[in-house]
Amino acid sequence: MSKNSKNKKLNNKSVNTAPNTNELTQVLICMGTGGVAAGALDVWASFKEELVLRNIPAMLGKRSCKVKQTGCRGLCAMDVLVDIIDPKLGKHTYKHVKPEMVSDLIEKHILGHEPIVKWFAGKDYEQFYVKQERTVMKQYGLVDPESIDDYIEAGGYIALKKAFKMEQVEVIEEVKKSGLRGRGGAGFPTGMKWGFCHATHGNDKYIIVNADEGDPGAFMDRSLLEGNPHAVLEGLIIGAYAIGCNHGYFYCRAEYPLAVKRLKIAIEQANEHGFLGDDILGSGFNLDVKVKEGAGAFVCGEETALMASIEGMRGMPRPRPPFPAHQGLWKKPSNINNVETFANIPLIINNGGDWYAGIGTEKSKGTKIFSLTGKIRNTGLIEVPMGITIKEVVFDICGGIPGRKRKFKAAQMGGPSGGCIPESLVDVPIDYDSLVEVGAIMGSGGVVVMDNTACMVDMSRFFLTFTQQESCGKCVPCRIGTKTMLEILTRITLGHGCEGDVDLLISLANDIKGSSLCGLGQTAPNPVLSTIRYYRDEYDAHIREKRCPANSCKALLKFEVIEELCKKCGICLKQCPVDAIIWKPKTKAVIELDKCIKCQTCIDACPFLAIH
Amino acid sequence: MCDNNDKPCCGAHKEIDFGAADEILNQYRGKEGVLIPVLQKIQAEYGWLSQPLVEHIARELNIYLSEVYGVVSFYSQFYTEPRWRYTIQICRGTACHVKGSLRILENIEDELDVKAGQMTKDGKFTVEEVNCVGACGIAPVVILGQKTLGSITVAETLDALRNFEEQ
Ligand SMILES: Cc1cc2nc3c(=O)[nH]c(=O)nc-3n(C[C@H](O)[C@H](O)[C@H](O)COP(=O)(O)O)c2cc1C
Numbered sequence: 001m002s003k004n005s006k007n008k009k010l011n012n013k014s015v016n017t018a019p020n021t022n023e024l025t026q027v028l029i030c031m032g033t034g035g036v037a038a039g040a041l042d043v044w045a046s047f048k049e050e051l052v053l054r055n056i057p058a059m060l061g062k063r064s065c066k067v068k069q070t071g072c073r074g075l076c077a078m079d080v081l082v083d084i085i086d087p088k089l090g091k092h093t094y095k096h097v098k099p100e101m102v103s104d105l106i107e108k109h110i111l112g113h114e115p116i117v118k119w120f121a122g123k124d125y126e127q128f129y130v131k132q133e134r135t136v137m138k139q140y141g142l143v144d145p146e147s148i149d150d151y152i153e154a155g156g157y158i159a160l161k162k163a164f165k166m167e168q169v170e171v172i173e174e175v176k177k178s179g180l181r182g183r184g185g186a187g188f189p190t191g192m193k194w195g196f197c198h199a200t201h202g203n204d205k206y207i208i209v210n211a212d213e214g215d216p217g218a219f220m221d222r223s224l225l226e227g228n229p230h231a232v233l234e235g236l237i238i239g240a241y242a243i244g245c246n247h248g249y250f251y252c253r254a255e256y257p258l259a260v261k262r263l264k265i266a267i268e269q270a271n272e273h274g275f276l277g278d279d280i281l282g283s284g285f286n287l288d289v290k291v292k293e294g295a296g297a298f299v300c301g302e303e304t305a306l307m308a309s310i311e312g313m314r315g316m317p318r319p320r321p322p323f324p325a326h327q328g329l330w331k332k333p334s335n336i337n338n339v340e341t342f343a344n345i346p347l348i349i350n351n352g353g354d355w356y357a358g359i360g361t362e363k364s365k366g367t368k369i370f371s372l373t374g375k376i377r378n379t380g381l382i383e384v385p386m387g388i389t390i391k392e393v394v395f396d397i398c399g400g401i402p403g404r405k406r407k408f409k410a411a412q413m414g415g416p417s418g419g420c421i422p423e424s425l426v427d428v429p430i431d432y433d434s435l436v437e438v439g440a441i442m443g444s445g446g447v448v449v450m451d452n453t454a455c456m457v458d459m460s461r462f463f464l465t466f467t468q469q470e471s472c473g474k475c476v477p478c479r480i481g482t483k484t485m486l487e488i489l490t491r492i493t494l495g496h497g498c499e500g501d502v503d504l505l506i507s508l509a510n511d512i513k514g515s516s517l518c519g520l521g522q523t524a525p526n527p528v529l530s531t532i533r534y535y536r537d538e539y540d541a542h543i544r545e546k547r548c549p550a551n552s553c554k555a556l557l558k559f560e561v562i563e564e565l566c567k568k569c570g571i572c573l574k575q576c577p578v579d580a581i582i583w584k585p586k587t588k589a590v591i592e593l594d595k596c597i598k599c600q601t602c603i604d605a606c607p608f609l610a611i612h
Numbered sequence: 613m614c615d616n617n618d619k620p621c622c623g624a625h626k627e628i629d630f631g632a633a634d635e636i637l638n639q640y641r642g643k644e645g646v647l648i649p650v651l652q653k654i655q656a657e658y659g660w661l662s663q664p665l666v667e668h669i670a671r672e673l674n675i676y677l678s679e680v681y682g683v684v685s686f687y688s689q690f691y692t693e694p695r696w697r698y699t700i701q702i703c704r705g706t707a708c709h710v711k712g713s714l715r716i717l718e719n720i721e722d723e724l725d726v727k728a729g730q731m732t733k734d735g736k737f738t739v740e741e742v743n744c745v746g747a748c749g750i751a752p753v754v755i756l757g758q759k760t761l762g763s764i765t766v767a768e769t770l771d772a773l774r775n776f777e778e779q
């Protein structure tokens with residue numbers, strides 16, 4: 001596909017010249033988590049209120065105006081994002097919309113047909129979409145996630161109807177042909193997995209959507225469920241039909257109440273439309289779907305632990321075999337896939353497996369959604385073809401690292417099971433196999449970007465704190481091993497590390513990887529090994545010089561201003577919450593240590609990295 | 613007796629009204645795999661799971677008490693200590709960590725003189741660490757009562773705390 005046609009496909013640009021043929025003026029407000037946190041509910045209320053107050057629909061004559069909520073469109077850093085689609089002017093996108101701007105937007109844009117240029121989302125917003133290829137997220141920002149009619153109008157449930165006209169094995173064959181690999185972390189071929197479960201007898205089987213999204217720092221599953229729940233549901237129904245399962249479950253994190261709410265609405269609507277329940281579309285096939293809420297345990301993302309949790313028990317993993325395809329939930333054959341895996345299914349059925357296999361690289365097909373967070377300009381969600389490089393993602397799409405003296409240091413991928421990609425490897429293509437080669441993993445798609453103020457020893461300690469807390473305790477290597485590793489890492493960050501600690505960490509890590517019961521323990525040491533591999537000098541600086549090169553580990557900081565680096569700007573003074581900084585124009589700042597509470601706000605604020 | 617009636621009661625000495633719990637139990641009795649939803653619903657009703665409540669649940673569902681406590685202690689969302697209505701949740705996910713959430717947590721702890729997981733002495737807040745709340749795009753994130761505060765600094769958090777108005 002040429003670049004141009006790709007661009008044209010994206011109707012997310014700030015200025016779109018194609019006029020909307022229907023007569024409706026639409027206001028689309030981003031109401032994903034980011035949007036709501038940025039105040040989207042107030043913006044929504046203001047629009048509603050003003051429209052009624054001023055009787056706008058009447059003023060527009062036979063044309064009308066509709067305010068619509070949409071799912072997250074990706075660029076959370078610019079929330080609240082609002083599109084106004086005027087039948088004549090086309091679509092314009094505004095960023096950082098506040099309730100007090102609403103009245104002007106209505107007055108000038110909706111009634112006066114004169115868009116307010118200074119509030120446009122502008123160039124960065126356009127740039128954000130150029131290298132993306134939005135297929136799964138295409139309907140984001142357009143459909144109302146609580147309306148099945150919207151979804152159907154946008155082409156929803158066509159794939160379902162098509163699948164029901166196919167034989168079960170044909171559906172599985174199509175998914176195999178597509179080359180789709182599971183998006184939950186391990187990257188197992190989805191078609192093959194479906195085939196295993198299909199081969200077992202009877203229809204008394206379970207199909208489960210893994211919506212536990214445990215990787216802290218990843219939120220694509222949440223956005224999918226909140227932004228387009230019907231797409232996931234449609235994928236699930238197609239999967240259930242292909243495998244021959246009469247029972248479906250969504251296992252959703254308890255931290256995602258909005259996702260649970262929208263899922264329940266979607267399920268009810270699908271039931272009403274005959275896409276769920278008995279005799280779906282007259283095929284004689286039955287499927288009932290339930291939503292189970294998790295109760296806060298990372299290990300429940302692991303498939304066997306998740307099933308134990310649905311059964312109402314402690315979410316402890318079980319040894320495999322037996323594999324879930326033979327003996328899963330309630331000892332019945334079960335198939336489990338990730339949210340995003342299911343969201344890809346309708347596309348594959350609609351466009352064919354060959355089309356899907358045409359996107360991406362040889363062994364990693366299709367597009368993948370990533371959540372980009374951390375020290376990066378445009379935080380948010382992106383969807384890109386497999387094989388794109390980290391560099392393109394971080395710099396071209398997400399605008400690089402903010403701050404003059406801040407530089408890209410590493411991208412952490414795969415969360416607590418993953419590893420980091422240092423600056424020297426930014427040209428590595430993002431696909432399952434290349435990432436493993438450099439010590440990271442695709443994981444669920446969380447990418448946390450770190451700049452030169454991030455301490456890699458501290459990052460290791462952070463992940464180990466997490467896995468150690470979440471270890472279920474069933475097997476010894478994971479329960480005790482991670483704790484010992486954490487103790488060593490903690491003493492290093494406190495300046496009490498001793499010679500030989502790094503080697504001890506490596507040897508412990510290898511033992512834990514080799515002997516833990518489930519994926520949690522088997523992968524928990526990865527973040528440590530990966531940081532040792534690329535940043536051993538940082539470990540050594542902590543241990544030998546009692547120094548944190550990134551100026552991040554509090555116990556090793558002096559809270560002094562470095563004379564040569566201080567540019568006398570006074571920014572630290574303004575930020576300090578306890579007035580512990582003495583500064584006058586044109587003089588070097590001085591920190592009064594007896595007042596200082598060591599909150600590190602000044603260190604974060606200093607543009608010149610002049611405090612250590 | 614509780615010395616302060618403004619605080620949630622510890623529940624150890626007072627007769628608990630099991631009425632609401634029984635109503636919930638009645639919807640689930642005899643079904644499979646119901647323990648977690650039952651605990652979730654009952655906790656939502658009572659705020660936390662006191663010992664008499666847990667004992668009652670075990671008795672009514674005919675499950676060993678040890679098994680019920682096994683589940684209660686396994687999941688981080690079940691509370692076996694009283695909590696106040698207002699929680700301050702500090703996201704300690706990766707994205708928030710990279711953006712300095714540890715500093716925010718430490719400063720809240722100092723400001724309110726409590727540790728994460730505890731209730732303040734005046735009983736107004738419970739301070740809690742949570743894993744990623746899924747709003748990483750606007751990290752660091754603090755949830756104060758019902759309100760999600762994104763891209764927040766230490767100073768702003770302290771301001772928000774001091775100006776917090778009870779709903
Ligand atoms: C500790 C641990 C946590 C996991 N967390 C998740 C998760 O949050 N979401 C998910 O989809 N898969 C998670 N997985 C992977 C699942 O076990 C399983 O492989 C996946 O749901 C299969 O779906 P897929 O084939 O579509 O990727 C986790 C695995 C482990 C070992």
Ligand code: FES
Nearest residue numbers: 703705708747748
């Ligand atoms: S890491 Fe804090 S919201 Fe995700």
